[in-house]
Each structure stands twice: as structure tokens, then as C-alpha cells.
Amino acid sequence: MKRLIVVSNRVQPPSEEATGNQGGLALALSAVLRESNGIWFGWSGGETESFTGLINFQKSAGVTTATVDLEPQDILEYYDGFANRTLWPLFHYRVSLAEFEREFVDGYERVNTRFAETLLPLITHDDLVWVHDYHLIPLGQRLRERGVANRMGFFLHIPWPPMGLLVSLPNHQELVEQLFAYDVVGFHTQDWLDNFLDYARTHMDAEVDEDGTVRWQGRTLRALACPIGIDGAAYAQTAQSPTALAMCRQMHESANDRAMIVGVDRLDYSKGLQERFMGYERLLATREDLQEKIFLLQIAPPSRANVQTYQEIRAQLDSHSGRINGEFATVDWVPLRYVNKGYARDVLAGIYRAAKVGLVTPLRDGMNLVAKEFVAAQDPEDPGVLVLSNFAGAAAQMDAAVLVNPYSPEEIADALALALTMPVEERKARWRKLMDGVVNEDVMWWLDRFITALDPETATAGPAGAP
Numbered sequence: 001m002k003r004l005i006v007v008s009n010r011v012q013p014p015s016e017e018a019t020g021n022q023g024g025l026a027l028a029l030s031a032v033l034r035e036s037n038g039i040w041f042g043w044s045g046g047e048t049e050s051f052t053g054l055i056n057f058q059k060s061a062g063v064t065t066a067t068v069d070l071e072p073q074d075i076l077e078y079y080d081g082f083a084n085r086t087l088w089p090l091f092h093y094r095v096s097l098a099e100f101e102r103e104f105v106d107g108y109e110r111v112n113t114r115f116a117e118t119l120l121p122l123i124t125h126d127d128l129v130w131v132h133d134y135h136l137i138p139l140g141q142r143l144r145e146r147g148v149a150n151r152m153g154f155f156l157h158i159p160w161p162p163m164g165l166l167v168s169l170p171n172h173q174e175l176v177e178q179l180f181a182y183d184v185v186g187f188h189t190q191d192w193l194d195n196f197l198d199y200a201r202t203h204m205d206a207e208v209d210e211d212g213t214v215r216w217q218g219r220t221l222r223a224l225a226c227p228i229g230i231d232g233a234a235y236a237q238t239a240q241s242p243t244a245l246a247m248c249r250q251m252h253e254s255a256n257d258r259a260m261i262v263g264v265d266r267l268d269y270s271k272g273l274q275e276r277f278m279g280y281e282r283l284l285a286t287r288e289d290l291q292e293k294i295f296l297l298q299i300a301p302p303s304r305a306n307v308q309t310y311q312e313i314r315a316q317l318d319s320h321s322g323r324i325n326g327e328f329a330t331v332d333w334v335p336l337r338y339v340n341k342g343y344a345r346d347v348l349a350g351i352y353r354a355a356k357v358g359l360v361t362p363l364r365d366g367m368n369l370v371a372k373e374f375v376a377a378q379d380p381e382d383p384g385v386l387v388l389s390n391f392a393g394a395a396a397q398m399d400a401a402v403l404v405n406p407y408s409p410e411e412i413a414d415a416l417a418l419a420l421t422m423p424v425e426e427r428k429a430r431w432r433k434l435m436d437g438v439v440n441e442d443v444m445w446w447l448d449r450f451i452t453a454l455d456p457e458t459a460t461a462g463p464a465g466a467p
């Protein structure tokens with residue numbers, strides 16, 4: 001088995017205590033890193049006055065992490081800038097929110113070069129290098145320029161936009177060319193993959209085979225659709241842990257016989273929260289019979305608070321939630337509970353379990369793991385209903401959910417009404433199909449598929465390939 005080097009913007013080391021609070025992705029990566037004696041490299045999240053390239057090594061639960069601090073200007077231009085103010089909105093089809101600044105591009109390139117220079121001495125000739133997400137697209141090329149000939153893979157956790165949108169990025173071709181430094185490039189869905197292949201074929205005149213092999217100017221990469229999952233079986237157990245069950249009971253008590261609809265998202269414009277509120281508002285306005293019988297719990301911890309668009313959407317949601325409660329609340333009923341806080345994994349699982357409906361309506365999402373967690377947390381005898389956006393990557397695997405167009409308040413309202421009154425037999429049948437998918441195509445399945453493409457030998461030798 002070859003040693004694996006994982007690189008991502010932020011590093012999530014496993015914790016020594018078994019708190020059960022680690023996300024599925026971090027757990028799965030940690031398992032392979034531990035097994036292969038690998039390293040997880042990335043930004044510490046910390047600042048330094050001037051970049052030193054000094055690596056902070058730590059070992060936690062058998063996993064070695066290697067992190068570096070970044071300069072304030074790097075954070076501003078690379079992370080807040082090109083990653084979150086240019087690529088994030090553009091790749092989520094929101095061109096009008098994308099900001100195109102040469103300084104951002106410079107900062108992005110600079111940090112990727114710094115990462116490459118710092119990582120280089122850690123790579124030995126047989127290692128597999130696996131780079132994650134839009135922050136680090138140029139890293140592979142920077143490593144190749146420095147003589148790294150190892151197998152290298154890249155996985156994109158967000159959508160890949162259609163060619164017509166991508167070309168609004170001034171340096172679009174350069175960005176795509178950089179992907180050709182990798183041997184394997186993975187996307188969550190066939191749609192994102194097709195968008196990439198379309199660009200390669202049409203714009204770059206690359207040769208594309210049926211199996212996703214793409215040849216361009218002497219370089220060959222294998223592009224594949226490889227949907228990420230959660231640790232489905234373990235999540236289902238977490239949802240039956242004492243903490244989760246206590247939370248579930250607490251929610252039932254506080255619901256006072258009212259049906260709970262739950263939404264859980266990072267506070268981000270891609271998650272369609274305003275449109276979701278409009279859909280719920282529409283339901284309350286058109287279905288008087290449901291008033292006082294339901295409530296929506298929206299959990300949305302703030303993220304990327306340094307970026308102005310995020311401050312704006314937060315202010316808009318504050319006022320929108322106030323308006324909904326102002327219009328519909330009664331002396332003993334709050335129709336919308338809006339909470340800007342994060343919760344521990346087991347507490348969240350208990351909240352999902354207490355809900356009649358999981359409302360997951362991003363305007364665009366690479367995958368969306370909340371949809372899968374909601375399903376895994378349900379009681380098989382009395383499962384809640386998943387209402388899911390057509391435009392989440394997860395929709396491609398989860399057609400037994402009630403699928404909606406997240407831009408349409410009417411569709412959201414209709415889907416909620418359907419879900420709230422769905423007979424138990426239909427709920428069970430839909431849930432069974434969804435749960436089979438969540439358990440079979442789980443995070444280990446994803447990891448194994450990607451690593452098999454990168455290096456079949458390691459995949460079958462490691463825990464990911466174990467039966």
C-alpha cells in the first residue's frame with residue numbers, strides 16, 4: 001500500500017477522544033491516512049506576519065497532520081478573495097456575485113506556490129498525492145514544475161459550472177490547464193463532469209474518450225463522477241445514541257404536538273435560505289389549516305463572515321425571519337425558529353430524527369451531506385420525509401425524495417404540504433430506498449472509487465478496499 005498525502009485548505013485531524021463528533025469525510029480520510037502512515041497537509045487557520053514555511057507536525061489518533069500559517073494578505077486574497085469571492089459564487093452559477101480582481105488571482109497563485117514549496121520535501125517517490133477542492137487547483141502543477149512525478153489526484157467538492165458561465169472568469173483556461181497536472185480529477189456528479197468535459201472538448205480541443213480519459217497537449221487525465229457519501233451505518237447508530245435520543249425527546253416535548261420541519265445549512269447564499277423562507281411563508285399564507293400545527297426549525301451557523309455578501313445575506317435572513325414571525329405568530333406559537341448556531345454531531349442527529357420533514361433546498365450544491373444525514377437519522381418505523389432541491393448533487397442519487405425546484409416558493413409550499421400529510425407506508429417506502437443508497441454508497445465507497453482510479457493496488461490493500 002502506498003503512502004497517502006492528503007492536501008486540503010483546512011485540516012481536520014481526528015480527535016484522541018472518541019467524542020463521536022467527527023464528520024464522515026474526516027473519519028474516512030483519517031482511516032486511510034492512519035493505515036498508510038500518511039500525512040494530511042494544509043493551512044492551520046492561523047496567521048503569521050510573514051510566511052516562513054515552518055510546518056507544525058502533530059499526531060492525533062494515529063494521523064499525522066502538517067500545517068502552516070498564512071500571512072494576512074494571503075488569507076485576504078487567496079481564501080476570502082479568489083476562493084470565496086470569485087470561484088465559490090461562479091462555480092455555484094452566481095456570476096453576478098463573483099468578483100474578478102487580479103490581486104485575488106495573484107494571492108491564489110502565491111499561496112499555491114507556497115504550499116507546493118513547503119510540501120515538496122515531505123513527498124517521497126512512491127507517495128500518492130490527493131488534493132481537495134477549489135482552493136488548491138494549481139497545486140498539482142506547482143508540484144510537477146518542481147519535479148514531482150508521483151500519481152496525483154484532485155477532487156472538487158463543489159459544482160463545476162457550464163462552459164458558458166466558466167468563460168466569464170478572466171483566467172478560465174489557465175485554471176483548467178492546471179487540472180491537467182493531475183492524473184485523476186473527480187467530481188460529485190455526471191452533470192459536473194459533463195460540464196468539465198464539454199469545456200475540455202469545445203474550448204481546449206482536448207480529446208475525450210468514453211471512459212473519461214482526456215488528452216490535451218501530451219497530458220492525460222482521467223475524469224470521473226464519484227459522489228461523496230456519509231458514514232451511513234455509523235450515523236444511523238449515532239442517531240440512536242443516548243444524547244441523540246434525549247435531544248429527540250426534548251424536541252418532541254418542545255414541539256407540543258406540532259410537526260417539525262427542519263433545515264440545517266451553513267449560512268451561505270448557495271443554500272437557498274431566502275427562497276426556502278419564501279416557500280414556507282407561502283405555505284403558511286395558503287394553508288390556514290396548517291397554521292399552529294407546524295413549525296420550521298432552521299439551523300444556520302454563520303460562515304465566511306469576513307466576506308460582505310455573507311454579511312448581507314445574514315442581515316436579510318434576520319429581517320425575513322422576523323417578518324414571518326411578526327405576520328403569523330400567535331401568543332403560543334412561533335412558526336419559525338431561526339438559530340445561528342452549530343451543534344454537535346449527535347445532538348444534530350437527534351434533531352433530524354425528531355423532524356417530520358427535512359427541507360434541503362440549495363440553489364446549487366456540489367453534493368449536500370445534510371440530505372444524507374437526515375435520512376440516516378430517521379426512525380425506520382416512522383421516518384420523516386426528505387424534500388430535496390433538484391439542483392443539489394445529491395438529487396442524482398436520491399430520487400425517492402420529494403424533489404423541488406428551489407427557486408419556486410409554490411413548489412416548496414406544495415412539497416411541504418405533501419410531505420406533512422404523507423401516509424406512513426409511502427414514507428417508509430421512500431425512506432427504505434433512500435437509506436439503501438446512503439448505506440451502500442457511503443463515504444468509504446466514495447473513497448475507494450477515487451483511490452481505485454488513482455492507484456488500484458492501494459485501494460484493494462487499504463481499509464477502503466476491505467470487504
Ligand code: ADQ
Pocket residue numbers: 023157158228264265266299300301341342343344345348365366367368369370371373
Ligand atoms: P458544505 O457546503 O459545507 O460542503 P454539506 O455537504 O451540506 O455542505 O455539509 C455540511 C456539513 O456541516 C454537514 O455534515 C452538516 O451536518 C454540518 N453542519 C451544517 N450545519 C451545522 C450545524 N448547525 N451544526 C453542526 N453541523 C452542521 C461542501 C460542498 C457540498 C459537499 C461537501 C462535501 O458545498 O456540496 O456535499 O462539501 O463534499
